[in-house]
Structures are given as structure tokens and as C-alpha cells.
Amino acid sequence: AQSVSQHNHHVILSEAASLELGCNYSYGGTVNLFWYVQYPGQHLQLLLKYFSGDPLVKGIKGFEAEFIKSKFSFNLRKPSVQWSDTAEYFCAVLKAAGNKLTFGGGTRVLVKP
Amino acid sequence: DTGVSQDPRHKITKRGQNVTFRCDPISEHNRLYWYRQTLGQGPEFLTYFQNEAQLEKSRLLSDRFSAERPKGSFSTLEIQRTEQGDSAMYLCASSYSGRKDEQFFGPGTRLTVL
Numbered sequence: 001a002q003s004v005s006q007h008n009h010h011v012i013l014s015e016a017a018s019l020e021l022g023c024n025y026s027y028g029g030t031v032n033l034f035w036y037v038q039y040p041g042q043h044l045q046l047l048l049k050y051f052s053g054d055p056l057v058k059g060i061k062g063f064e065a066e067f068i069k070s071k072f073s074f075n076l077r078k079p080s081v082q083w084s085d086t087a088e089y090f091c092a093v094l095k096a097a098g099n100k101l102t103f104g105g106g107t108r109v110l111v112k113p
Numbered sequence: 114d115t116g117v118s119q120d121p122r123h124k125i126t127k128r129g130q131n132v133t134f135r136c137d138p139i140s141e142h143n144r145l146y147w148y149r150q151t152l153g154q155g156p157e158f159l160t161y162f163q164n165e166a167q168l169e170k171s172r173l174l175s176d177r178f179s180a181e182r183p184k185g186s187f188s189t190l191e192i193q194r195t196e197q198g199d200s201a202m203y204l205c206a207s208s209y210s211g212r213k214d215e216q217f218f219g220p221g222t223r224l225t226v227l
Contacts, residue, residue: 004155036218043117044156044204044218090155099169100146101216103155 004093006104013081014112021076021107023091030096033074035065036103039087047089050074061085083113115139117219119205125225126195133191134222138207145188146216147180148204149173156204162188163210195226 007022025031035047048059055067065076074091091104118137126132138145144163148156159178160170164185174180177195182188192199202223206216 006155009153043220046215046217049215092155099144099161100158100171101148101156102158105153106155 004091004102004104006089006091006107008107009105010108010110012110012112015083016080017111019076019078019081019085019109021089021091021109023074023076023104025072025074025091025093025102027072027093027095032094032096033065033067034092034094034101035059035063035074035076036090036092037087038090038106044090047076081109081111083111085109086111117205117207117217119203119219119222121222122220123223123225125227127227128197129194131191131193132195132224133189134203134205134224135187135189136205136207136219137187138205139217140186142207142209142217143185144208144210145182146206146208147188147190148206150202150204150221151200159190192224195224197226200224200226 003026005024033050036044037047038044047063048057050057050067058064063078065074067074088106088108090106092101094101120135146161147159149159150156158171159174160180162182165182177193180190202221204221205219208216
């Protein structure tokens with residue numbers, strides 16, 4: 001069965017620190033990849049997505065992610081975090097011929113002011 | 114607000130009772146999805162509709178669960194004879210089949226079964 005692994009359950013950072021969240025998936029076919037964010041008290045929102053082409057994708061709020069096919073990875077990065085980036089981040093995979101998103105377990109990020 | 118809406122936002126019920134949740138998708142979206150999220154986990158797919166047709170159901174969706182989308186607009190998810198293990202956040206998402214990969218999520222209904 002397809003699975004998505006997020007390596008860190010909790011991350012604590014200070015403002016201006018760099019952030020990198022790992023995501024690996026276990027499906028060998030063509031996939032679309034996503035990072036969703038859930039701010040405290042809010043619903044899931046799309047941060048960025050990868051379908052094809054340039055493996056480095058840029059999303060909202062200064063986030064970017066790199067798809068490395070050989071490593072089945074789609075890691076999320078932000079060079080300098082802000083307190084407002086405190087949230088839970090979810091990696092998700094959609095098979096190219098499928099309809100359902102498969103999510104990782106999420107990473108809670110706390111940015112200390 | 115033209116996003117996905119869900120009602121109620123919170124539901125507390127006693128074990129054995131039936132509950133029903135409603136989801137109103139973004140109006141032009143013809144696909145509607147239900148996911149379940151338990152504490153400390155990511156959302157898990159339950160089922161999805163294209164228009165009024167239920168096209169896929171997860172094995173997580175036991176016989177006690179039923180979902181409908183009678184007119185291809187709003188959807189309901191009913192859980193019969195609730196169990197404590199049904200306590201979770203139930204999320205609804207919608208998308209347009211022309212861009213099926215962009216799923217927009219609602220705020221969820223948090224179910225607590227006592």
C-alpha cells in the first residue's frame with residue numbers, strides 16, 4: 001500500500017532560522033505531490049504542489065519544495081521562518097491516475113519569537 | 114465566504130447514537146471527498162463523489178458509515194451506532210474534475226463519542 005512518511009513529528013525553531021521538513025513516499029508510479037498547512041484554528045490550506053517539470057517548486061509565503069524522484073522525496077524548505085509560520089504541515093501524494101490524497105502524519109512546527 | 118463549509122463544527126454524542134454531518138462544496142466543483150483525521154495523524158481518505166455518483170470507498174468506511182450526494186451539490190455523511198473509535202475530525206474537500214488534483218478543504222466536523 002502507498003504510504004507517506006514525515007520524519008519529524010515536532011520541530012521547534014527561533015524566528016529567522018531555516019526550516020526543512022522531510023517527506024518520503026512509497027509509490028513507484030507517477031505522482032502529484034503536495035504540501036498542506038494547517039494554522040491554529042484554521043482548515044487545511046495548500047502551500048504548494050508538484051505535477052511535472054521543474055522539480056523545485058515555489059509556493060506561498062516563501063516556501064519551496066524539491067522533488068527528488070530517485071529518493072522518492074519531496075522536502076519542504078523555508079530559508080527564514082516567522083512566528084506566523086507556527087502550524088502543522090502535511091505532505092500528501094496523489095497517484096497520477098488516482099483520486100484520493102494520501103497524507104503523511106504531519107509535522108507540528110513551533111516558531112518562537 | 115465561498116469556500117467549503119461543514120456543519121456542525123462540533124458534535125458530541127453517546128455511543129450507539131446516529132450522527133449526520135453535512136458538507137457544502139465550492140459551488141462549481143463537481144468532486145467531493147470525505148476524509149477522517151484522528152489525533153496526531155494526517156487525514157485518511159474515506160470516499161469521494163463525482164456529481165451524485167459515489168465512485169470510490171475506502172475500507173475504512175464500515176457498514177455503519179454511509180455517504181450521499183443526492184443532487185450533486187451538498188453531501189451528507191451518516192454514522193450509525195457510533196463507537197468511541199469513531200471520535201475524529203471529519204473533513205470534506207472539493208475539487209473540479211478538470212483540475213482534480215486541487216482539493217480545497219473545509220473546516221471539519223469534530224465528533225466526540227462518549
